[in-house]
Amino acid sequence: MPNQSFAEKLKKYADVIVQVGLNLQPGQKLMIRAAGAIESTAPVVRAVTRSAYQAGARYVDVIWNDQELSIARLENAPDDSLEEVPDYLFQGMEEHVANGGAALTIMASNPDAMAGQDQQKMALIRKVQSQKSEKYGSYISGMKTNWCGVGAASPGWAAKVYPGQDSDTAVEKLWESIFKFTRLDLDDPVQAWKEHVATLVKRKKHLNNKQYSALRLTAPGTDLTVGLAKNHIFMGGSVETPNGISFVPNMPTEEVFTTPNAHEVNGTVSASLPLNFNGMVLENLKFTFKDGVITDFSADTGAELFEKILDMDLGARRLGEIALVPNSSPISQSGTLFYNTLYDENASNHLAIGRAYATAVEGGVEMSAEEKEAAGINHSLIHIDFMIGSDKMDVDGILPDGTVEPVMRAGEWAF
Ligand code: ZN
Numbered sequence: 164m165p166n167q168s169f170a171e172k173l174k175k176y177a178d179v180i181v182q183v184g185l186n187l188q189p190g191q192k193l194m195i196r197a198a199g200a201i202e203s204t205a206p207v208v209r210a211v212t213r214s215a216y217q218a219g220a221r222y223v224d225v226i227w228n229d230q231e232l233s234i235a236r237l238e239n240a241p242d243d244s245l246e247e248v249p250d251y252l253f254q255g256m257e258e259h260v261a262n263g264g265a266a267l268t269i270m271a272s273n274p275d276a277m278a279g280q281d282q283q284k285m286a287l288i289r290k291v292q293s294q295k296s297e298k299y300g301s302y303i304s305g306m307k308t309n310w311c312g313v314g315a316a317s318p319g320w321a322a323k324v325y326p327g328q329d330s331d332t333a334v335e336k337l338w339e340s341i342f343k344f345t346r347l348d349l350d351d352p353v354q355a356w357k358e359h360v361a362t363l364v365k366r367k368k369h370l371n372n373k374q375y376s377a378l379r380l381t382a383p384g385t386d387l388t389v390g391l392a393k394n395h396i397f398m399g400g401s402v403e404t405p406n407g408i409s410f411v412p413n414m415p416t417e418e419v420f421t422t423p424n425a426h427e428v429n430g431t432v433s434a435s436l437p438l439n440f441n442g443m444v445l446e447n448l449k450f451t452f453k454d455g456v457i458t459d460f461s462a463d464t465g466a467e468l469f470e471k472i473l474d475m476d477l478g479a480r481r482l483g484e485i486a487l488v489p490n491s492s493p494i495s496q497s498g499t500l501f502y503n504t505l506y507d508e509n510a511s512n513h514l515a516i517g518r519a520y521a522t523a524v525e526g527g528v529e530m531s532a533e534e535k536e537a538a539g540i541n542h543s544l545i546h547i548d549f550m551i552g553s554d555k556m557d558v559d560g561i562l563p564d565g566t567v568e569p570v571m572r573a574g575e576w577a578f
């Protein structure tokens with residue numbers, strides 16, 4: 164993109180987000196949630212808002228979540244006020260998606276911003292927010308409306324990704340990466356995205372035809388057998404809303420993923436990248452599962468906070484997602500750790516503890532809570548991804564009759 168100004172690239176970025184990521188429909192309303200320093204998210208918010216109205220949006224609304232505002236509250240607000248969250252905020256979000264509005268999240272958070280803050284207070288705020296946004300979250304994870312998550316470079320985040328660089332250079336490099344992973348260096352990014360999505364769709368169709376009863380993952384520090392939910396559906400690339408809008412929930416995206424049977428996970432798994440969660444970075448995470456439940460866990464940093472997360476509810480100790488990403492993905496090949504799940508999860512095979520995607524099981528959305536539990540579709544207020552893949556990971560598919568087939572070898576597709 165040597166001849167393009169930043170403003171031109173930003174416009175292309177906004178157009179790809181609106182036209183492919185969200186696939187915003189004429190007459191639709193859009194809600195943007197901007198997470199991170201306001202001055203960093205604002206240029207993307209403005210470009211997307213303009214692009215959205217050009218695509219026929221009826222109304223675009225913005226919710227700003229700046230970490231400086233959270234810190235101001237944590238450090239100064241009365242302790243007994245931290246459980247208070249205004250209902251109008253969550254009711255408004257819920258109403259928006261219930262009425263068919265589209266939702267975009269722009270992420271520019273500094274992964275270290277919250278590191279010095281009171282962990283107990285943060286856990287409390289997070290719990291209240293998770294509870295209040297549960298209904299909204301079920302619309303999003305149920306794919307009932309079109310939504311998308313994208314990144315925006317900020318000085319705090321860029322400094323973490325490119326330490327030792329001056330701030331402007333680091334931000335510039337991070338923007339370059341974001342644009343490259345979003346395929347904006349290609350002549351026709353919209354067309355390139357359509358082709359990329361078609362490749363992911365081919366992979367997931369193959370896996371869906373197989374209907375493996377389990378996947379076995381092996382790598383140094385990992386030997387984990389993950390049972391897959393009966394009638395599971397591998398998803399990836401694009402998703403369709405019930406009324407037929409095809410959208411791409413994450414940009415970039417390189418994964419195909421499905422819902423494990425939360426009762427049938429056994430063995431040990433080591434994270435291959437640090438996990439960045441809510442401003443905390445957990446290094447050298449290791450989990451042991453027995454009959455689906457985490458019975459043992461260790462991390463070199465952040466273990467104390469994580470223990471609280473695992474105790475949040477029953478489902479927090481069980482798996483909600485298994486995702487496959489070839490090691491040759493552009494993000495993996497960049498050799499950079501982005502300290503942001505949107506990018507790092509597309510570098511590597513990953514698992515998530517917590518809430519499962521009911522949409523990734525045939526008939527899952529219509530199941531009652533009891534039926535979901537019986538099918539192993541995990542329920543939780545949280546959904547936290549952690550990366551496990553590497554060029555040393557093999558994945559085998561186990562068919563219901565016990566036949567074992569290679570799915571991945573040394574981090575690459577084997578079919
Ligand atoms: Zn995933």
Ligand code: ZN
Nearest residue numbers: 484515546548
């Ligand atoms: Zn996930």
